[in-house]
Amino acid sequence: MSEQNTMTTEIDRTDLVVDAELVPAQHAIGGGAVEAYDPAAAAVLAALEQGADEHIAAVRPRKTKVSYARDWTLWTEFHTWLAGRTGTMLPLTAVTKGTIVGFTVWLDEVKQAAPTTIDRRITGVTVTACSKGATVPKEATLAARQLVKRFRNDPARMARGRGKAVPMTPAHIKAMNTADRIVPKKPGSRRRRREYAVPELARLRDRSASSMRFGIAGRNEEVSALDDTGIKLIAEGLDVHVPSVKGRPPRDVIVYYGEHPDTCPVRCWLAWQQAKLAAGAAPGGPAYLPVDQWGHLGTQRLSPDGCGRAITRAAQQAGVDAHLTGHSGRRGLVNTGRKRGKRVEKLRAQGGWSPKSPVFWEYVDDADRTEDAATDGIGL
Structure with a gap:
């Protein structure tokens, strides 16, 4: 033929x-x-396919690439484990219903991974396998995710993960923004000094970052991506342009002046901006920059992980009795806003959630749970 x-x-x-x-x-x-297709057309199409894959890989965020690499490492480890029991080492690109479901069960029973983590690792493995030329049947991922769905109904399995982000509150922000700059040495710490003074520049940056995060309901990546030129002072407060990150659409939001100077996003931003420029930062650059332990200002943008660590560290130094993380500000704005009667559509637009976002509506339901409860004021 x-x-x-x-x-x-x-x-x-x-x-x-x-x-x-x-x-x-x-x-x-x-x-x-x-x-x-004739051979010439087929060759051009093949080259375009390869170019598309390379372009997608190039623009994929570094953190996602690292996560996918870790997922593939675990996929390899699963195959080695499986070979020890069957006597046969299967090709890593053999992503079938049997192998992906087996991987799901292995992550659950052997690695004791949380359902959310398992679901994300399934994505990492399938994306990586496709990039290596493998074909992943749709029924394979559907079967695995049906299993994960059952895992989510098990409280013991769900408890394996970090759980829901603790909502940040204005009280948390006040505690962090008014904390003593002198931090005592932690038990077991290798620091020689008995106490550590947080540099004033770092303190001003963290005050601004925490209140700004809350005001825009920002993710770590979004706080990191903010630029001076995208934050404009207006009569009501700040007009903030939140850039697109990870393919999400950008948004422009208004952050009003706060009721208290210590938690006001506008006043905290202006104080940090003035101190940053006085320390030699170039005008019009990244909104938030690194500050080392001696108070020296960096020149590169504060990374998303750095933004997350800054919040967690500030909360710990202030003695906040809650583990605040990157999503605490997003959950916190919805929680506080709903309790103050803010409209759902306003909160959703502020944080850039899609109309059908299950996470957003979960936040709303949690905030509304104690408001106008079914047994409140019914004569019991």
């Missing part, structure tokens, strides 16, 4: 994508046979 006939036969067996719907080749528009 000639090369052209072979190619035509293979194409006839495939499905075509028409208007985002999979249809058998024989039912394609026009009803005729699919024209085979």
Whole structure:
């Protein structure tokens, strides 16, 4: 059989994508046979496919790449574990319903991973396998995620993870922003000094970052991506441009003056901005910069992880009885806003949630749980 006939036969067996719907080749528009590509066209299409994959890989965030690499390492470890029991080492690119479900069960029973972590690792493995030329059947990932869905109904399994982010409150921000700069040495710390003074520049930055995070309901990546030029002083407070991160759409939000100087995002931003420029920062650069333990200002943008650590560290230094993380500000704005009667659509727009975001509506439900409860004021 000639090369052209072979190619035509293979194409006839495939499905075509028409208007985002999979249809058998024989039912394609026009009803005729699919024209085979000549060698030159096939070569160009292959090069474009490779270029597309390379471009997608290049723009993928570094943290995602690291996570996917870790997922693939665990996938390899699972295959080694499986080979020890079956006597056969399967190809890593053999992503089938059996292998992916087996991997899911292994992560649950052997690694004791949280359901949310398992779900994310399934994504990492399938994306990496596809990048290596493997074909991942849709029924394979569906079966694995059905299993994860059952795991989510088990409180013991859900307790393996970090759990829900603790909502940040204005009281938390006040405690962090008014904490003593002198921090005593922690038990077991290798520091020689008995106490440590937080540099004033770092304190001003953290005051601004914590109140700004709350005001824009910002993620770590979004706080890190803020620029001076995107934060404009207006009569009501600040007009903040939150850039696009990880493919999410950008947004422009208004952050009003606060009721108290110590927690006001506008006053804290202006104080940090003045101190930053006085320390030699270039105008119009990143909104938040690193500050070392001696108070020296860095020149590169404060990383997303750095923004998250700054919040957690400030809370610990202030003695806040809650583990505040990167999502605490997002959950906190919804929680506090709903209790103050803020409209759902306003809160959703401030944090950039999609209308059908299950996470956002979970935050709303948690905030509304004690408001106008069914047994409140009914004469019991």
